[in-house]
Amino acid sequence: MRVPGLVFANSELIRSIQEDQSLTQVANVAMLPGIVGHSLAMPDIHWGYGFPIGGVAAFDLDEGIVSPGGVGYDINCGCRLMTTVLRGSDIRPFMKDLVLALFRNIPTGVGSRGPIHLSKSEENRVAATGADWAVKRGYGKPRDLERTEDHGAMEGADPSVLSERAVQRGRDQLGTLGSGNHFIEIQVVDQIYDPEKAGQFHLFEGQATVFIHTGSRGFGHQICDDFLKEMSRSAFKGGLSFELPDRQLACAPLTSDLARRYLAAMACAANYAWANRQILMHWAMETFLKTLSIGPDELGMNLLYDVCHNIAKKELHHVSGEATMVCVHRKGATRALPPGHPLLPEVYRATGQPVLIPGDMGTYSYVLAGAAGSMERSFGSSCHGAGRLLSRTQAVKQAKGRAINRELEDKGIIVQSRGKQTLKEEMPEAYKDISQVVDVVEAAELATKVARMRPLGVIKG
Amino acid sequence: MSSIKAHFTLLDHTADMGIKVTAPTLGALFENAGRALMEVMIRKRPAGKTSLCRVTVSGDDLPDLMVRWLGEILYLFEGEGRVVMDIDVDAVIETGLDATLHTVPFNPKRHEVATEIKAVTYHQIEVARNRDGWQATVIFDL
Numbered sequence: 001m002r003v004p005g006l007v008f009a010n011s012e013l014i015r016s017i018q019e020d021q022s023l024t025q026v027a028n029v030a031m032l033p034g035i036v037g038h039s040l041a042m043p044d045i046h047w048g049y050g051f052p053i054g055g056v057a058a059f060d061l062d063e064g065i066v067s068p069g070g071v072g073y074d075i076n077c078g079c080r081l082m083t084t085v086l087r088g089s090d091i092r093p094f095m096k097d098l099v100l101a102l103f104r105n106i107p108t109g110v111g112s113r114g115p116i117h118l119s120k121s122e123e124n125r126v127a128a129t130g131a132d133w134a135v136k137r138g139y140g141k142p143r144d145l146e147r148t149e150d151h152g153a154m155e156g157a158d159p160s161v162l163s164e165r166a167v168q169r170g171r172d173q174l175g176t177l178g179s180g181n182h183f184i185e186i187q188v189v190d191q192i193y194d195p196e197k198a199g200q201f202h203l204f205e206g207q208a209t210v211f212i213h214t215g216s217r218g219f220g221h222q223i224c225d226d227f228l229k230e231m232s233r234s235a236f237k238g239g240l241s242f243e244l245p246d247r248q249l250a251c252a253p254l255t256s257d258l259a260r261r262y263l264a265a266m267a268c269a270a271n272y273a274w275a276n277r278q279i280l281m282h283w284a285m286e287t288f289l290k291t292l293s294i295g296p297d298e299l300g301m302n303l304l305y306d307v308c309h310n311i312a313k314k315e316l317h318h319v320s321g322e323a324t325m326v327c328v329h330r331k332g333a334t335r336a337l338p339p340g341h342p343l344l345p346e347v348y349r350a351t352g353q354p355v356l357i358p359g360d361m362g363t364y365s366y367v368l369a370g371a372a373g374s375m376e377r378s379f380g381s382s383c384h385g386a387g388r389l390l391s392r393t394q395a396v397k398q399a400k401g402r403a404i405n406r407e408l409e410d411k412g413i414i415v416q417s418r419g420k421q422t423l424k425e426e427m428p429e430a431y432k433d434i435s436q437v438v439d440v441v442e443a444a445e446l447a448t449k450v451a452r453m454r455p456l457g458v459i460k461g
Numbered sequence: 462m463s464s465i466k467a468h469f470t471l472l473d474h475t476a477d478m479g480i481k482v483t484a485p486t487l488g489a490l491f492e493n494a495g496r497a498l499m500e501v502m503i504r505k506r507p508a509g510k511t512s513l514c515r516v517t518v519s520g521d522d523l524p525d526l527m528v529r530w531l532g533e534i535l536y537l538f539e540g541e542g543r544v545v546m547d548i549d550v551d552a553v554i555e556t557g558l559d560a561t562l563h564t565v566p567f568n569p570k571r572h573e574v575a576t577e578i579k580a581v582t583y584h585q586i587e588v589a590r591n592r593d594g595w596q597a598t599v600i601f602d603l
Binding site for chain 1: 471473474477478521524525528529532536539540541569574575576577579580581582583584585586600602603
């Protein structure tokens with residue numbers, strides 16, 4: 001190991017972390033060239049492939065590497081949260097209709113294709129300009145862009161580096177939710193921890209909110225796959241002068257042309273994901289307006305923030321006391337900038353960045369605000385969710401004979417899902433206790449709790 | 462034609478899913494791994510008229526070849542909407558294979574999709590000889 005590993009956890013979480021191979025993966029990441037500080041893991045860490053999920057690692061721009069496996073296949077998988085002026089109690093009587101209408105209006109499921117079919121040149125524009133492409137076509141408002149990480153468009157995106165296959169897979173998946181752990185959830189704010197910041201985030205107790213979790217779909221998967229294969233080949237042929245502890249950690253020196261091309265393609269996928277969430281938000285809003293037969297002012301749906309949690313970014317951090325540009329990999333980790341950080345939009349300069357943490361579909365999600373400790377300890381990062389506890393096969397086994405949708409309905413949560421197994425794989429017991437994960441993040445001063453939401457209705461792929 | 466069942470076991474992985482495949486010959490191992498991938502993705506593949514698709518895949522070694530081979534089958538489904546019903550590996554060496562795939566167009570009304578596989582990973586990839594022939598371990602990103 002070139003640097004030590006550092007895992008943020010409490011005594012209970014560390015027990016489950018030790019049960020799989022995630023700590024070995026923290027150690028493997030620590031062996032990569034040019035890594036600085038620590039090989040980090042957030043409290044929602046679990047066994048991934050190559051990097052652990054919940055892993056954060058920063059690399060020196062001259063000596064270090066970029067690794068597609070350190071970003072993940074679902075590039076810019078992320079979340080956005082919309083506030084409304086409605087109360088949860090206002091919409092509860094219409095919840096079954098709302099969930100069914102969302103399920104009908106938003107393409108979900110494996111290989112789902114949407115009503116948007118992109119020509120190659122139009123797809124290139126999505127890849128280059130991200131959420132702005134969607135706003136210019138009437139999906140949402142210009143104000144949404146400053147409430148999106150990187151304004152919904154990462155610099156350096158270059159569609160000319162994309163493979164034909166990536167372009168093909170991106171052609172008709174824009175405006176789709178996908179499957180697995182991706183979801184749209186209607187929620188109610190059930191606890192406020194920091195009234196001042198909640199006020200600045202326009203959150204209030206009893207408020208109805210909408211949470212979206214999805215990413216760059218097959219477009220991003222293909223880009224990761226293309227570059228992993230290319231880097232695997234280059235590492236194999238001696239492009240790097242060290243032995244990979246895991247072939248999934250294939251990487252390229254940040255100074256190489258291969259790294260430049262990967263980062264340009266990765267930015268295209270990040271932008272595609274921001275456009276995707278922007279479009280889904282718009283369709284969700286339209287669904288609310290139509291189902292509830294109300295006007296936009298009566299709904300008052302506004303984007304609070306959009307964060308990505310699978311990304312590599314060149315950022316300025318303090319390394320050994322010196323301000324240094326490094327390439328931060330966040331794989332299942334959320335950026336959490338503290339108050340006053342220059343990258344924050346004016347609207348959140350005083351509060352710190354909103355950090356959106358989805359839980360499982362039976363418990364809570366949280367809104368946190370980035371805190372100063374994140375810049376000192378975690379390269380400006382926080383956790384990204386509850387983190388899986390059970391594998392999908394274990395979850396399906398444990399859920400045998402149970403009607404998960406009925407159990408959730410008994411708790412007041414209406415669920416619609418496309419895949420027959422999805423609800424079992426995603427049942428609440430399959431995940432860690434989100435409250436413990438968030439408490440660890442707060443205790444480590446990476447981010448502070450602002451509000452908690454519980455689900456009322458969920459659609460899944 | 463109706464789909465041919467593969468012999469494989471599912472491996473537990475916290476976030477994802479793996480398969481362990483065995484076969485008496487290397488060609489049969491690649492055939493079984495491809496069939497296993499399709500069975501994990503699509504539970505029901507009713508019989509239908511298939512069209513033939515010939516593919517050639519190259520790799521640096523057997524593990525790399527396995528990842529690229531399964532990636533090819535995944536792309537056929539994800540990128541071109543083709544469901545593989547059966548596979549004949551015509552020739553295989555350590556760094557390449559030729560195969561004939563029997564495919565039908567994906568029809569969401571006829572094919573019951575079980576699991577979305579985002580990618581075939583290199584994580585803990587293994588292709589090796591065992592006492593009875595060959596075995597492979599592959600982890601998919603879900």
